[in-house]
Amino acid sequence: MHSSPFFLWMILTFLLGSIPFGYLLVYLKGKGDIRNFGSGNIGATNVARAGGSLLGILTLGCDLSKGVLAVLLVKTWGHPDWVFWATLSCVLGHIFTPWLKFKGGKGVATLCGALVIASSNLLLAALFVFFVFFFITRIVSLSSIAAAFSLPLFTAYLFDSLGTDFWLIVLLSLLIIVKHRSNIDRLLKKEEPTFHF
Structure with missing residues (x-):
């Protein structure tokens, strides 16, 4: 059951993460290329x-x-110890999707989905930070950056040791923050738009 090669699972999760749903849904809706x-x-x-x-x-x-x-x-057919590796691989697939010349999304939603299985307590803690910032500012990017920044802190508190999983979370957090660099630039210029449903 757990004998499948590690790297094959990482390729599979990368490809799964690489499906550009946002691009496809907007295109199928007849709205053109979301990237424009x-x-x-x-x-x-x-x-x-x-x-x-x-x-x-x-x-x-x-x-x-x-x-x-x-x-x-x-977790089910590979190995439970690989869940954070799978999380990283899936998020990398989303961010660097080969179907759109390796220019994908920012990875926040995909990371949240992965954490549902990998560590629901960590997800809940990060979501708390996100919604506090969003309630105050109505700025999705700032809320996402704050939540990403909080992840290693919550990981250090919730996990028994600062092993490989901790450093994978640190890497994931850095990836998401770096992907928001254009948002950070707009935030500093006070040009980042708010979001309302």
């Missing part, structure tokens, strides 16, 4: 701005689901 709209991002926030709240929610659900499925498959 707003921030150019294929994530749920930009999709909602381009195609409406329902399309944004559908994108969010799809991006969450691929994270859930990737880690669930590895």
